[in-house]
Amino acid sequence: MATYLLRPQLSTSSPRSQPNVRLKICDGECYDLVPLYDPTDDFQARKFAAIDTDSYPTRTLPASGYLSFIMAGVVPVAKSLKDIYTEDALAAQTKRWDNLLKQFKSNYGHDAQFVSRSPGRVNIIGEHIDYSLYSVLPMAITADALLAVSTKIDESASTSTTFKVRVSNVQGDKFPAHEFDIPFDAVEIDSKVHEWTNYLKSGLRGALEILRKKHGDGFRPKSMEVLMDGTVPAGGGLSSSAAFTTASALAVMFANGEQSVDKTQLTELAIVSERAVGVNSGGMDQSASVFSIRGSALYVSFNPTLTAKPVHFPKTNPELTFVIAQSFVAADKHVTGPVCYNLRVVECSLAAAYLHAAINKSKDPLPSDSGPLGVSLHGFHSKYLGDSTAPLEEQLSELIELTKKTFTKEEGYTREEIASVINMTVPELNERFTSTFPVRAEHFKLRQRTLHVFTEALRVLKFMKVLEHPESYLNADGGNSTETFNRKLGDLMNETQTSCREDFDCSCPELDELCEIAKKAGSYGSRLTGAGWGGCSVHLVPADKVDAVKEAWEKEYYSKKDLSKEQKEAAIVVSKPGSGSAVFVVEGGNVA
Structure with missing residues (x-):
């Protein structure tokens, strides 16, 4: 197996040697596969790929195959900010990065060595179903988390039992600096204390576990100095925590000599790491942050293994845009988890166990899977309909009807009622489902939560079918005109909002208001995005109606709130699919 680098095909007049492997894309573009050790490369490193040259000396792929092909492999090491951001964002981002590096030198007295970067995401469709292991369709956004880093080797490392981490934030007045002396073999995180550095610690702990397994007990982590800058609004439903945790894990891996960080490994590491700060994370946020490529949404699947496939939207008339609008209702799932986000994870897990016990009339528990609590509604689906040859859409329709017949209590189920069905005592139920991430609830609304998951999973399939x-x-x-196409996608997004509001109970009046205003002004589809209970909304808007929608929001919503100039400027974002995680090696203390 030889490793090659994909780059645009060289002209015949080029003085450089031609590679012996060529990839031809069916859309007519040709690319050279350059050996990784070739000193002549002037590459965009995000396009690493592996190919068996003995079996495939020449390879022809459709465009979709090409996109899947370049997504395999390692997190890119960018040579330029052009490798990370779109042209229209470059000026602002260059200024921001320059300020980051200047402040790093001011804080620590020397230049940063590299910057770790991971973006936030907006979920187009597939809300609150990733932790039930159903597929979702997010896309990365320009807003991101940046960690400027330098490493220091302690002269006493061979005898010392700790390493040092100094961390500060560009918003030092809001997020105070910290210094930690951390034992080589343990990173302690108190998930009950909501501290901004917990996200750094969670990525640090997860990365060190991987590094210790690779290098053995003798591994000694490098001390680090870190300056963090984030533009993903906290509590906005755009995955600021996942961006920070992922960037942190990537920074630790790179700082400790891992120059080629596998994307899948980083994603799985970040998923587990974020759970250390008290959230039953599913995996969509981290997958979108790592795997996204510019210009494409991402179809993320979790069963049987984590996979990510880029998805293009066809050209439409009128052109479609995604517009993100903030409600300015804070929705910090780490704070409200016991009655909101974590409670929903528990309800979905209990529903899976209940359905299995009720349908099978068996004392055998539902087989464990990769869900946050070890069982999931997808796990029940696989167990109940594992031998079915019916299309997945028909299977989900059957599960929806089964849910309605099995869960008849609209008011919800008590712990005692659930325990009696799943063959547990109440203490056993609490220990199994509510001890790791405590929740507060007298009744668990299993019917409504399950209906949302199965109907939303079906909507994702329908959305993908329209796109494909x-x-x-x-x-x-x-x-x-592509009006029918546009409205079909919009209708599915509107159905999601209805389900989030009525069955999953994760919307709020402000989000509902933003959605209604947008639809009246011309949006095809409007829905909350992210955890809900506040945060952001996403809207599928024809390009010629964007200004009308923005004006309607300003008049009917934002003008009635006491917002700062900065908040008003950040309230609405017209988003394009962005690129995923990357490392930028700093040369000469700047980004030029």
């Missing part, structure tokens, strides 16, 4: 087979929708209106 758009012909019948794009041509339905005659001429150049």
Whole structure:
């Protein structure tokens, strides 16, 4: 197996030697696969890929295959900010990065060695179903977490039992600096204390576990100095915590000599790491942060293993845009977890165990899976319909009807009622499902939560079907109009919002208001995104209606709130799919 680097095909007049492997894309573009050790490369390192050259000396792929091909492999090491950001964002980002590096030198007295970067995400469809192991469709955004880093080797490292981490934030007045002396073999995190550095610690702890397994008991972590800058709004539903945790894990890996960090390993590491700060994270946020490529949404699946596939939106008339609007209702799932986010994870897990016990009439528990609490609704699905040859859409429809027949109590189920069905005592139930991430509830609304998960999983499949087979929708209106296609996608997003509001109970009046205002002003589809209970909303808006939607929000929503100038400027974002995690090696103390 030889490792090669993908880059645009060299011209025949190029003085550089031509590679002996070529990849031809079916859309007519040709690319050279350059040996990784070739000193002539002037590459965008995000396009690493592995190919068996003995079996495939020449390879032809459709565009979708090409995109999957370049997503495999390691986190890219960017040579330029152009490798990370779109052209329209470069000026602002260059200024921001320059300020970050200047402040790093001011704080620590020397230049940073590298910057670890991971973006936030907006979820297009597939809300609150990742931790039930159903597929989702997010995309990365420009807003991100940056960690400027330098390493210091303690002269007494061979005898010392600790290493040092100094961490500060560009918003030092809001997030005070800290210094930690951390034992080589343990990183302690108190998930009950909501401290901003917990996200750094969680990524640190997860990365060190991987490094110790690789290098053995003799591994000694390097001391680090870190300056953090984040533009993903906290509590905004755009995964600021996942961006910070992922960037932290990546920074620790790179600082300790891992120059080629595997994307899948980083994603799985970040998923587990964030749970250390008290959240039953599913995996969508971290997957979008790591795997995304510019210009594409991401179809993320969790069963049987974590996979990510880029998805393009076809050209439409009118052109479609995604607009993100903040409600300015803080939705910190780490603080409200016991009655909001973590409670929903528990309810979905209990529902899976209940359905299995009720349907099978067996004392055998539901087989464990990779869900946050060890069982999931997808796990029940696989057990109950594992031998079915029916299309997945039909299977989900069957599960929806089964849910309605099995869960008849709209008011919810008590611990005693659930325990009696799943063959546990109440103390056993509490220990199994509510001890790691405590929740507060007298009744668990298993019917409503399960209906949301199965119907949302079905909506994701329908959304993907429209994107992958758009012909019948794009041509339905005659001429150049794609109104039918646009409305089909929008209708599915609107259905998600209804389900989030009525069945999953994770919306709020402010989010509902933003969605209604947008639809009246021209949005095809409007829904909350992220955990909910506040935060952000996402809207599928025709390009020629974006200004009208923004004006309606300003008049009917934002003008009625006491917002700062900075908040008003950040309230609305017209988003394009962005790139995923990357490392930028600093040369000469700047980004030029």
